[in-house]
Amino acid sequence: MATADKNKNEQNLSVESRLKSLYELQTLLSQIDRIRTVRGELPLEVADLEDVIKGLTTRIENFRKEIEEIRKKSVAEKEKINDSQAKIAKYKEQIDNVRNNREFDLLSKEIEFQTLEIELSEKHINEYARMIDAKNNEIAETENRLADQKHVLADKKAELDEIVSETKQDEERLREQAKALEPKIDARTLAAFKRIRKNARNGLGIVYIQRDACGGCFNRIPPQKQMEIKMHKKIIVCEYCGRIMIDPDLAGVDLSAPTESK
Template sequence: MTKKKEQTVEDKLRALYDLQLVDSRIDEIKNMRGELPLEVEDLKDEVAGLNKRLEKLHVDLSNIEVGIKEKKASIDGFKEAIKRYTEQQNDVRNNREFDSLTKEVEFQNLEIELAEKHIREMKASIEFKKENIKETQEKLNGRQEHLDHKVSELNSIMSETEREENLLNQKSVELQEDIEARLLTAYHRIRNGVRNGLAVVSIERGASAGSYFTIPPQTQVEIAARKKIITDEHSGRILVDSALAEEEREKIEAMLAKI
């Protein structure tokens, strides 16, 4: 079994900066997508809700139409009863029977009036439902069109970056495997604690690229010596010298160019 070569501090710094460059590129790709994935999901939920609402409105409309048919059938039944009671009045034997049939006729007429009132109310409800359906359909069409546009936009970005992002994620995993656990933990802790995700930064014009606080000359000399891991006292970021940073940037850019 071949013994793994022990890493120097410079090796560790290069590995950490390479990881930072790769992870920063992944961040750029995610930023390109921005809020699009969440926006698409929200639009999908909204469209699904409108479809469900539209379906319920159509069911309600159908039920009202059935109700009107039932009321009309009831009216026909009441009219048949009136006809029958009226005919029976011709054969009554006394006033009591005649009055009883007259009350039945009056009752049937009241039932007809009530059914007709219900029909008028249901017809008004139909008009309201139809207007509601029209408005909901128009809103649904608009949200569906917006969703289609956003999905197309997201798919376009995904098709352009998906392969690169997958390869970068794979490269990030590979790089992390070569970094000792203690340093990797520190890297993720710093990266998660800063807004721009920069855990490892170079010295540019005497200042930390991440915080822009001036680095003392003696500290800059120590950083350039690459003999120990040095962090920015203001931001906690791991610092590397500009020459090392430039060399690693060129290396990573050459790798990205092949993707």
């Protein structure tokens, strides 16, 4: 029942009233577009900076995790050194009580082997220390970049918040007015308008005739087509750019008025 009532209401809307409402809607949406233009690329810049900061923070966390793993390896090497030193001390005690050259040689080789193990562990510890220093330097550099990016983000957010606060009420008012206009346009025409507007570079889905040409792409419109547009009997689109066309009178535009010099 509700769908039937909706279709009936749409049928009762004349082409002229739909076109007029559609042009009013375009005017409101163009004002919203201008507000967004004032904001410029700031929302995207803020989002990009937040991603950069997130990436830098993650990088610092990964560096710290790597340092922790390296420190664990260093501790393991120190434990190996302690173990080798204990074995050397034991072997030195045993070497004083050897009964033959064979036992002396075996213990001497064990002491030599454990000494080499200590040297190898010390080498690893020194390498780990250099790795930790390098990681700490990278952390310091990354933290400096992070601080700079946070400072830039704070400035960009403050700038964006200021612009949004200045335009928020105007945008909300325009959106409410635009929403109130939509029921005055049939669903099919409204959907087509939104599709055209989305694909149009300047966001214009409906334009009026200017100097016998389309107000969107400025291609010339034949006199017969202009007459059909002025009759308001059907929705007519530009054969070049696909925009819906309307005559200046219905759009409330006086093309005969002199242009003010700037």
